[in-house]
Amino acid sequence: EVQLLESGGGMVQPGGSLRLSCAASGFTFSSYAMSWVRQAPGKGLEWVSVINAGGGVTYYADSVKGRFTISRDNSKNTLFLQMNSLRADDTAVYYCAKDGPVLTFGWFDPWGQGTLVTVSS
Amino acid sequence: QSILTQPPSASGTPGQRVTISCSGSSSNIGSNTVSWFQQLPGTAPKLLIYSDDQRPSGVPDRFSGSKSGTSASLAISGLQSEDEADYYCAAWDDSLNGYVFGTGTKVTVL
Numbered sequence: 001e002v003q004l005l006e007s008g009g010g011m012v013q014p015g016g017s018l019r020l021s022c023a024a025s026g027f028t029f030s031s032y033a034m035s036w037v038r039q040a041p042g043k044g045l046e047w048v049s050v051i052n053a054g055g056g057v058t059y060y061a062d063s064v065k066g067r068f069t070i071s072r073d074n075s076k077n078t079l080f081l082q083m084n085s086l087r088a089d090d091t092a093v094y095y096c097a098k099d100g101p102v103l104t105f106g107w108f109d110p111w112g113q114g115t116l117v118t119v120s121s
Numbered sequence: 122q123s124i125l126t127q128p129p130s131a132s133g134t135p136g137q138r139v140t141i142s143c144s145g146s147s148s149n150i151g152s153n154t155v156s157w158f159q160q161l162p163g164t165a166p167k168l169l170i171y172s173d174d175q176r177p178s179g180v181p182d183r184f185s186g187s188k189s190g191t192s193a194s195l196a197i198s199g200l201q202s203e204d205e206a207d208y209y210c211a212a213w214d215d216s217l218n219g220y221v222f223g224t225g226t227k228v229t230v231l
Contacts (some may be wrong), residue, residue: 035220037166045158045166045209047220059218095165104213106156106220109168109177 002026002110004096009115016086016119022079022096022112030054030074033099035108036081038092038117048094049081052103059103064090086119093117125149125210125223132229133200141226143193143210149221153213155193157186160207169208170195202230 008020022034036048049060049070058070069082079096093116097108126144133139143155157170168177170186173193185196193212197204210223 037222044207044225045160045211045222047211047222050220061219062217100171104153105171106154106211106213107168107171108156108158108166108211109171111165111167114165 002098004098004110004112006094006096006112006115009094009117011118011120012086013121014087014119017082017084018086018117020081020083020094020096020115020117022081024077024079024098027098029072029077032101033103033105034070034072034079035097035099036070036079036094037097037108037111038090038094039114040089040092043092046092050099050103051079053101057103083117086117088119091117091119124214124221125212127208127210127223127226129224130227130229132231133197134231135200135202137200138196138198139200139204139228140197141195141208141210141228143195143223145191145193145212145221147191148216149191149212149214150188150193151191152215155186155188156211157184157193157195158209158211160209162206166209197228200230204228205230 005023035050067085093114097111100107154172158166160166173188174186
């Protein structure tokens with residue numbers, strides 16, 4: 001069974017940092033692009049970042065560019081999101097999702113259960 | 122920011138057909154495939170449709186997708202109470218070099 005399990009969320013002060021992890025199992029992790037998508041409380045889905053299967057190509061939403069860094073360790077089947085200079089409007093549930101073999105397919109399936117990040121003083 | 126526009130709500134009685142639209146532009150829907158997701162209350166989103174009109178295994182054939190030009194649609198036929206959820210479209214945007222999600226549509230079964 002394909003599974004994604006996020007961890008690393010929590011409460012942080014504005015300007016602080018957090019590192020999210022997403023442990024993958026049940027599929028050949030190194031063959032698929034992976035994305036982070038977030039959802040602020042009571043709001044819609046917002047794509048955050050994507051990384052290709054090999055880890056050499058990354059893209060970011062304008063709202064996080066320069067502050068967040070996506071990476072992956074294919075030897076450990078794990079996806080990461082390093083979040084720096086956090087702001088109140090970064091407060092959201094962060095989901096990791098398995099994309100397709102090609103980065104632009106948008107085959108987000110499955111999604112993890114999500115991890116809550118709260119930025120507040 | 123969402124640049125795929127969906128109606129905020131849609132509704133129908135059990136057994137009816139409901140259609141949700143997703144309007145984009147030449148840089149997203151017009152040149153890339155569309156996916157649709159269902160989000161039940163309190164749960165993670167689930168893929169319903171990929172590559173415009175393909176259903177993953179396990180998704181009932183009551184759900185169907187289509188695309189024409191810069192717009193896409195999700196149809197739910199034979200509406201059931203368990204279909205009450207939020208629905209989102211998504212596509213890659215060549216101008217933004219990123220994915221964009223739709224604004225979301227809440228489906229209510231009357």
